[in-house]
Amino acid sequence: MSSLQEKLSALQKQGIEEIKKSDDLKQLNNIRVNLLGKKGPITEVLRGMRDLTKEERPAVGSFANKVRDALTDSIETRKQALEAAKIEHQLAQEKLDVTLPGTPIQQGTHHVIMQTVETLEAVFLGMGFKVVLGYEVEEEKYNFEKLNMPKDHPARDMQDTFYINQDILMRTHMSPDEARTLEQHDFSTGPMKMIGPGRVYRRDTDDATHSHQFFQMEGQYIGEQVTMADLKGTLSFAIRQFFGAERKIRFRPSYFPFTEPSVEVDISCFKCNGAGCDVCKHSGWIEVLGAGMTHPNVLKAAGVDPVKYGGFAFGLGIDRFAMLKYGIDDIRQFYQNDIRFLSQFN
Amino acid sequence: MKISYNWLKEYVDLNMSAEELANKVTLTGIEVDSVIHPAAGLKKIVVGYVEATKPHPDSDHLQLCQVQISADETVQIVCGAPNVAAGQKVIVALPGSRIANNEKIKKGKLRGEISNGMICALQEIGFSDDVTPQAYADGIYVLPATAEVGQPVYGYLGMDDAILDLEITPNRADALSMRGVAHEVAAIYGEQVHFPAVKLAEATKPASTVLQVKVDDVQDAPSYNLRVIENVTIKPSPLWLQRRLWNAGVRPINNVVDITNLIMIDHGQPLHAFDYDQIGGQTIEVRRAQAGEKLTTLDGNDHDLTPDDIVIANDTTALNLAGVMGGLGSEITNKTTTVILEAAVFEPTHIRKTAQRFNLRSEASSRFEKGVNRTDVLTALDHAASLIADLADATVLAGRLAPTAITPENVTVTVSTKRINQVLGTTITTAEVKAIFERLGFGVTEAAGVFTVSVPPRRWDIAIEADLIEEVARLYGYDRLPETLTASASTPGLLTPRQKLIRRLASNLEANGLSQALSYALTTADKAAAFKLKASQPTSVDWPMTVDHATLRMNLISGLLDDLAYNAARKQQNVALYEQGRVFLKQHATTVRPHELEYLAGAITGDWQLGAWNQPAQPIDFYQLKGIVVSVLAEFHLTTAPEFVATARHQDMHPGRTADILVGNQIVGFLGQIHPRIGKQYRLPATYVFQLDLEQLLALEAQLVVYTPVARYPAITRDVALVVDETVTNAALEATILAHGGAYLTDVHLFDLYAGRHIDAGKKSLAYTLTYQNPAATLTDAEVTTAFDKVIAVLETEHGATIR
Numbered sequence A: 001m002s003s004l005q006e007k008l009s010a011l012q013k014q015g016i017e018e019i020k021k022s023d024d025l026k027q028l029n030n031i032r033v034n035l036l037g038k039k040g041p042i043t044e045v046l047r048g049m050r051d052l053t054k055e056e057r058p059a060v061g062s063f064a065n066k067v068r069d070a071l072t073d074s075i076e077t078r079k080q081a082l083e084a085a086k087i088e089h090q091l092a093q094e095k096l097d098v099t100l101p102g103t104p105i106q107q108g109t110h111h112v113i114m115q116t117v118e119t120l121e122a123v124f125l126g127m128g129f130k131v132v133l134g135y136e137v138e139e140e141k142y143n144f145e146k147l148n149m150p151k152d153h154p155a156r157d158m159q160d161t162f163y164i165n166q167d168i169l170m171r172t173h174m175s176p177d178e179a180r181t182l183e184q185h186d187f188s189t190g191p192m193k194m195i196g197p198g199r200v201y202r203r204d205t206d207d208a209t210h211s212h213q214f215f216q217m218e219g220q221y222i223g224e225q226v227t228m229a230d231l232k233g234t235l236s237f238a239i240r241q242f243f244g245a246e247r248k249i250r251f252r253p254s255y256f257p258f259t260e261p262s263v264e265v266d267i268s269c270f271k272c273n274g275a276g277c278d279v280c281k282h283s284g285w286i287e288v289l290g291a292g293m294t295h296p297n298v299l300k301a302a303g304v305d306p307v308k309y310g311g312f313a314f315g316l317g318i319d320r321f322a323m324l325k326y327g328i329d330d331i332r333q334f335y336q337n338d339i340r341f342l343s344q345f346n
Numbered sequence B: 001m002k003i004s005y006n007w008l009k010e011y012v013d014l015n016m017s018a019e020e021l022a023n024k025v026t027l028t029g030i031e032v033d034s035v036i037h038p039a040a041g042l043k044k045i046v047v048g049y050v051e052a053t054k055p056h057p058d059s060d061h062l063q064l065c066q067v068q069i070s071a072d073e074t075v076q077i078v079c080g081a082p083n084v085a086a087g088q089k090v091i092v093a094l095p096g097s098r099i100a101n102n103e104k105i106k107k108g109k110l111r112g113e114i115s116n117g118m119i120c121a122l123q124e125i126g127f128s129d130d131v132t133p134q135a136y137a138d139g140i141y142v143l144p145a146t147a148e149v150g151q152p153v154y155g156y157l158g159m160d161d162a163i164l165d166l167e168i169t170p171n172r173a174d175a176l177s178m179r180g181v182a183h184e185v186a187a188i189y190g191e192q193v194h195f196p197a198v199k200l201a202e203a204t205k206p207a208s209t210v211l212q213v214k215v216d217d218v219q220d221a222p223s224y225n226l227r228v229i230e231n232v233t234i235k236p237s238p239l240w241l242q243r244r245l246w247n248a249g250v251r252p253i254n255n256v257v258d259i260t261n262l263i264m265i266d267h268g269q270p271l272h273a274f275d276y277d278q279i280g281g282q283t284i285e286v287r288r289a290q291a292g293e294k295l296t297t298l299d300g301n302d303h304d305l306t307p308d309d310i311v312i313a314n315d316t317t318a319l320n321l322a323g324v325m326g327g328l329g330s331e332i333t334n335k336t337t338t339v340i341l342e343a344a345v346f347e348p349t350h351i352r353k354t355a356q357r358f359n360l361r362s363e364a365s366s367r368f369e370k371g372v373n374r375t376d377v378l379t380a381l382d383h384a385a386s387l388i389a390d391l392a393d394a395t396v397l398a399g400r401l402a403p404t405a406i407t408p409e410n411v412t413v414t415v416s417t418k419r420i421n422q423v424l425g426t427t428i429t430t431a432e433v434k435a436i437f438e439r440l441g442f443g444v445t446e447a448a449g450v451f452t453v454s455v456p457p458r459r460w461d462i463a464i465e466a467d468l469i470e471e472v473a474r475l476y477g478y479d480r481l482p483e484t485l486t487a488s489a490s491t492p493g494l495l496t497p498r499q500k501l502i503r504r505l506a507s508n509l510e511a512n513g514l515s516q517a518l519s520y521a522l523t524t525a526d527k528a529a530a531f532k533l534k535a536s537q538p539t540s541v542d543w544p545m546t547v548d549h550a551t552l553r554m555n556l557i558s559g560l561l562d563d564l565a566y567n568a569a570r571k572q573q574n575v576a577l578y579e580q581g582r583v584f585l586k587q588h589a590t591t592v593r594p595h596e597l598e599y600l601a602g603a604i605t606g607d608w609q610l611g612a613w614n615q616p617a618q619p620i621d622f623y624q625l626k627g628i629v630v631s632v633l634a635e636f637h638l639t640t641a642p643e644f645v646a647t648a649r650h651q652d653m654h655p656g657r658t659a660d661i662l663v664g665n666q667i668v669g670f671l672g673q674i675h676p677r678i679g680k681q682y683r684l685p686a687t688y689v690f691q692l693d694l695e696q697l698l699a700l701e702a703q704l705v706v707y708t709p710v711a712r713y714p715a716i717t718r719d720v721a722l723v724v725d726e727t728v729t730n731a732a733l734e735a736t737i738l739a740h741g742g743a744y745l746t747d748v749h750l751f752d753l754y755a756g757r758h759i760d761a762g763k764k765s766l767a768y769t770l771t772y773q774n775p776a777a778t779l780t781d782a783e784v785t786t787a788f789d790k791v792i793a794v795l796e797t798e799h800g801a802t803i804r
């Protein structure tokens, strides 16, 4: 081995020692310049090649390149390690208190009454019903007369009414929409399937369970082949969608002037599951809606042939549904709009 | 209607539990609200015999009573009742007993004297004040002398009964009687009813010798029947009768009154008893009242009568409001010796109106309104007369005085098995249908599945086919009807574009931080009229419950301010609400029915940006609100951009911080700060509101979303700061820039507004970024500079702007 090669080996060994020992990037850079720069020892050794024979030169040249590559690699490896350490050190300084609160972003909530309306709308839209919105100030004849409740009908006492004058009143239920839609419906286009959600008014003193204004949803399905079995099927489906699939449902006879047979629908109490408690007045059942097969007089009043066409109608209290579902015990809360109440239903 | 199970069992053979019966009745047609066992929870309450009493040595009202409580045991009980006396059979709660409200009675000392239990008043063992006989209202109850010492008291007092509380719907007035309920229950269980025969012994003296009766208009009283009963002794009813009354929720008074009440409960037929000696003469007439005629009713109230009121009168004077309430002068008293007993059918509408007008709804009037069983009127009268004869030691004169009479007839209705199944969706057989009609006690003939049904008058609610289908459905059992989802043609279930848009507006506002409110549509006249977008006359209800809810709103803002005030009063200062709902507008005061328009409004008070550790709180201001409104308006995709025009025309709004929102020349809404005067009324700090007329906005032309490719060439921007007079608006400057900006100007963005140091007084500086872009090629600096310089020149000449 030539003395040049020995020199180079020594330089490599010494250089790698120094590289390993270096502990910052600047020092490492100095080492690189010192070892591999134009004035560095390796360059100097290579200059000594002039004195070698032509035969000796390739072997020494090749050896010198290997040394240079080894040193370069070693510097690069060390450099990456030092850089990683530097970043790690820097990030360690940047630690946040992640438990500090996030910047508040205001988000409004949808009123629980409208959430209830829209949940039910979705169920009935899915069954092919359309949503019809009628008048809050109604004609007496649509609110009562055409619904088989002529003047002096005892059933009118069931609903205390705000009158504007003797012919015009605040609707007491959503049935006027049914009467109007029925009158306008063209049965050659298919059956009539509608729901009508909205505000209704009763002459009542506001307290925890009474409100002079509340929301109802009524619906009607009239066609050529609509049966009371369809009434049961449709309403069972809707009730289970809203109150949960595990609810037991029972249908029992009742009376409404605009339907016959009439039905009231109860669900098994979700507090006591039927055992009896305060919520269900110890009956195990909670009344949720009224329904029935549309009375022939109602069909006749709308100009619909009660022999050819028939079907069912139903009505339910939105406020009551919401109160039952969420355990709300004061109906006035819906209309006071206390933000602490509203914001719970997000 | 409270139904005694023990009484019911006398009419129908039943052996199920009261609860089981209640459940079955509920599921078959009449809702049973509750089943009450009067003795439930009571324990060790027995008959005692008061052997002797002496005053408590240390009290001025207590008595020391020696009470026999079993065959061989007499104990001392201290009693404070004023009516306790030796020789009485009384209700004794023994030590260890339980009385009403789950109260436990223990042996104890009262002011030093031993008391081995308690002598009870009826209320103390669970009777309500409403049914307790007057004589025992303020003291202990005295049992009949026959009561057996040491036995439980429940049987004597009817407390071993079960009471079913039935909720009778207006169509089932036939069930407002024991007999009607008996028929119903018999039909449910396929049993027969059995009513005891009425045995009435008449004297030979005819009633017609002492009384003449006349009905003016047969329509008013189609059946009017009187009996005269002499030698009546008024006294308390026997215990069996009192039991029936109080278990039905009626207070026992005296034998004659109690019998009329008992008969009404039993037959559903209201009766009236007059004191013959007080009617003033020997004539009874059913007629209309004369205008201005006066009558004082039993409750002591005076009434001015009208010709719409049917009255029972003597020769000259009204005695009774027919079917509604008796007069004060002729009621039964302790001195009554001769009784006129009335059983009638009155015209329902007049009864209803009279009862309503005088606010005298009673058990009797409500039965006459809804109808009575016309086959039972005379039976009820005779039944009552025979009971009075028995219980008042009286003599019933011969014959009924009956100037009008009706012959009740069955109603014939037809229905087919096919039709029943068609309506119900069932496969009920003809035989099953026939059996149901038979159980109901209807006459029925059938040929090829078509029924001819003969309905007795006791079911006067049944007149048409649908009524019979309902009877079949309920007796067959609603629970047995199948559940199907109809097979008929499918229909699309879709919201209308209008309904969808309104839902989008709600979502938009909620995402923007406003919560949805629902306020009252009926409000005060002042609040209804405030914040109007358009002139309108108010609509008020005829007879409001309160002035707070008398007039229909013509704006949505008042309601929201009510809500904000409600929150503020509860220390909720930072509240942002919106409401979507109707306002009620009309042009002319003479119009009755208003137009109903969908509006959208919002109201924000307090801090909009909530203060936090990393940001300061910022109260709501005009520009925050405007940003929200612009975002809402964007949902409409209007072809004409909305403009905001300063206005002082809204008297409830701040004159300098309010803008009308115009689309073209239509005012579609406004926004701004409420007038501080209004804020003070509601006790609110600076509050900002907006209100939009959705009807107008929905009617405006909208454009479909059209996709434009994203530009492939870079945009170039230029900034400029303009110094102008204070009065020059941003809108005017932007309009000029857009009008003269050249083909490639795509956006103008205001990034700074400044007035103050370095700017002359009366001037302000606005700084804009103008963005230029050519969708087809890369713009050169030279092209942009040319366009930019042109705009600057126009701004200088048109607005006197100088470049900063």
Ligand SMILES: [Zn+2]
Residues within 6 Å of the ligand: A269, A270, A271, A272, A273, A274, A275, A276, A277, A278, A279, A280, A281, A282, A284, A285
């Ligand atoms: Zn329960």
